Amino acid sequence: MFGEVRAVDDLSVAIPEGAIGLVGPNGAGKTTFLRLLLGLVRPTTGTAKVLGHNIAEGVPVRERIGYMPEHDCLIPDMTGVGLVTFMGRVSGLDADTAISRAHDVLQFVGVEEERYRKIAEYSTGMKQKIKLAQAMVHDPQLYIFDEPTTGLDPRGRTEMLDLVRVIANSPGRNVVLSSHLLPDVETICKYIVILDGGHQIAAGELRQLLSGSADRLRIDVRGDREAFAQRLRETGLEAEATPTGVHVARKPGVEGVIFEIAKALGAEVRYMGREIRSLEEFFLELVERNEAAVSV
Amino acid sequence: MSISLPTYTRREMPLLGRRHRLRAIIVTGLRREFKRPAVIVSTLLGVALIVITSIAILLFAGLFLPGQALDLSFFFVPASNQTVLFFITLMASLVGSALIADDLNSMALTLYLSRPITHADYLVAKAAILAPLISLIAVLPLVLTPFVAALLGLFSWTIALQAIGLAVLLGSLFTAFYTSVTLLLSSLTHRKSYAAAGIFAVTFGLTIPAEILSISISNPALLYASPWEDYLAVARAAFGAPGGQIDWPWALVILLAATLVAASLTYLRMKAVEVVAG
Numbered sequence: 320m321f322g323e324v325r326a327v328d329d330l331s332v333a334i335p336e337g338a339i340g341l342v343g344p345n346g347a348g349k350t351t352f353l354r355l356l357l358g359l360v361r362p363t364t365g366t367a368k369v370l371g372h373n374i375a376e377g378v379p380v381r382e383r384i385g386y387m388p389e390h391d392c393l394i395p396d397m398t399g400v401g402l403v404t405f406m407g408r409v410s411g412l413d414a415d416t417a418i419s420r421a422h423d424v425l426q427f428v429g430v431e432e433e434r435y436r437k438i439a440e441y442s443t444g445m446k447q448k449i450k451l452a453q454a455m456v457h458d459p460q461l462y463i464f465d466e467p468t469t470g471l472d473p474r475g476r477t478e479m480l481d482l483v484r485v486i487a488n489s490p491g492r493n494v495v496l497s498s499h500l501l502p503d504v505e506t507i508c509k510y511i512v513i514l515d516g517g518h519q520i521a522a523g524e525l526r527q528l529l530s531g532s533a534d535r536l537r538i539d540v541r542g543d544r545e546a547f548a549q550r551l552r553e554t555g556l557e558a559e560a561t562p563t564g565v566h567v568a569r570k571p572g573v574e575g576v577i578f579e580i581a582k583a584l585g586a587e588v589r590y591m592g593r594e595i596r597s598l599e600e601f602f603l604e605l606v607e608r609n610e611a612a613v614s615v
Numbered sequence: 616m617s618i619s620l621p622t623y624t625r626r627e628m629p630l631l632g633r634r635h636r637l638r639a640i641i642v643t644g645l646r647r648e649f650k651r652p653a654v655i656v657s658t659l660l661g662v663a664l665i666v667i668t669s670i671a672i673l674l675f676a677g678l679f680l681p682g683q684a685l686d687l688s689f690f691f692v693p694a695s696n697q698t699v700l701f702f703i704t705l706m707a708s709l710v711g712s713a714l715i716a717d718d719l720n721s722m723a724l725t726l727y728l729s730r731p732i733t734h735a736d737y738l739v740a741k742a743a744i745l746a747p748l749i750s751l752i753a754v755l756p757l758v759l760t761p762f763v764a765a766l767l768g769l770f771s772w773t774i775a776l777q778a779i780g781l782a783v784l785l786g787s788l789f790t791a792f793y794t795s796v797t798l799l800l801s802s803l804t805h806r807k808s809y810a811a812a813g814i815f816a817v818t819f820g821l822t823i824p825a826e827i828l829s830i831s832i833s834n835p836a837l838l839y840a841s842p843w844e845d846y847l848a849v850a851r852a853a854f855g856a857p858g859g860q861i862d863w864p865w866a867l868v869i870l871l872a873a874t875l876v877a878a879s880l881t882y883l884r885m886k887a888v889e890v891v892a893g
Binding site: 406 | 630631632633635636639640643647721722723724725726727728729730731732733890
């Protein structure tokens with residue numbers, strides 16, 4: 320709680336191993352959730368455990384966490400290798416191991432030639448890589464990435480996501496990825512927690528959450544989707560045109576009707592199957608539903 | 616057919632304890648400071664000036680300080696040298712003003728506190744970077760002076776050792792006060808220049824008006840407001856020097872209380888800083 324504001328409330332979630340996405344609109348409580356995971360704030364009620372350690376312990380939790388902050392937070396007058404080594408030592412590595420690990424992780428993230436330059440001279444992409452390297456240097460079990468692709472150009476974003484994916488797929492390593500960029504989360508994470516207004520509004524396996532009801536079909540139509548949906552509605556079917564396709568309520572014989580309408584309209588049915596939503600669609604749907612529930 | 620996959624066990628990287636982590640911050644911090652020409656010059660200049668003037672006064676005591684007894688009370692003279700005050704203020708503003716303010720400005724505080732250290736660890740490490748540098752001015756010259764005096768045969772080793780012991784205590788008191796106040800000022804702003812200005816304001820903004828007003832309205836109690844006058848009162852009592860207008864026990868209480876209050880406020884301030892910002 321911050322003053323009278325309850326930043327995260329009634330959050331009960333058991334997060335499995337692997338890559339976990341943390342998404343939510345601004346003010347949803349993501350940052351507070353990350354502070355909780357890092358043991359920097361304590362819950363007013365309830366308990367939380369990270370890797371088997373109560374977050375109230377703070378230091379033992381942070382020994383096992385590598386945190387990559389969203390904002391620029393590097394010490395500008397240090398060199399890349401100097402900063403990563405220093406952070407390794409502050410994490411508890413001895414001097415020799417810290418230097419050796421710093422070189423290893425800088426090579427992994429792709430900062431090799433520039434490692435002896437001062438951070439003040441680095442580009443945004445290189446700074447992001449240094450932030451990733453300092454999170455990796457002590458080989459933590461849990462990585463927390465807060466908006467890792469912020470400020471990166473498309474190439475830099477792809478490189479960063481590739482690095483995050485490699486870490487997430489490594490045995491014994493877990494990732495919490497907090498991002499506004501839902502496609503990033505969708506490509507990396509297997510499990511997702513969605514927060515809104517300090518509450519958890521959904522949590523579960525991404526594939527399960529995104530696969531919608533078996534009672535609905537999604538049709539990818541080349542042609543006028545709105546006209547196609549209108550013709551379906553005229554036949555008494557429940558249909559809706561969206562940017563991802565035409566969604567139809569399943570009924571016996573619906574497939575035949577769909578192909579007849581396509582033939583009549585000269586449209587091409589490119590895909591017809593169980594409705595699968597994108598994370599963005601699912602997220603917007605949940606947030607709208609949550610806002611409606613709150614206003615009631 | 617049976618297939619058994621290897622069970623992957625991850626080797627834990629052994630981590631050293633908190634003492635080693637703090638040492639890493641302190642050593643790195645001191646290395647950075649000693650690479651700065653301003654710090655090197657002010658340290659050398661401060662120590663040299665205070666020691667040389669003290670020895671000169673000592674050698675020519677009959678000329679400079681007629682009537683000054685050559686006993687323990689003599690060592691109040693180097694302790695009350697105003698060059699000490701100036702160089703301590705300079706050192707605190709050169710080094711201390713940036714210690715936390717720079718971390719707030721660059722948001723490096725996030726990096727520190729997302730590591731396995733606590734807010735208190737961070738502050739202890741920062742204090743341990745600043746305190747040795749301030750003590751180079753506050754303690755070292757006051758220790759060197761009786762040492763050199765004893766070597767030259769001007770004082771007995773008994774008196775010199777007493778003076779060295781008192782110098783360490785007094786210097787540590789003033790070092791603790793300046794370290795604590797400087798870190799508080801540094802934690803209040805993202806701009807080290809503001810913190811540096813605050814250190815000069817605390818030193819001279821309190822000392823000069825307190826001295827002027829105490830004379831003009833004939834109220835020596837105003838001198839308690841000046842940390843330098845409080846320090847002098849304690850030093851005078853410690854070395855057994857005559858004079859002084861304020862009581863040393865109160866002066867000592869004020870210095871210690873200010874040190875503790877500043878340290879507590881710094882801790883509370885650091886706890887209030889949002890390390891992970893959304």
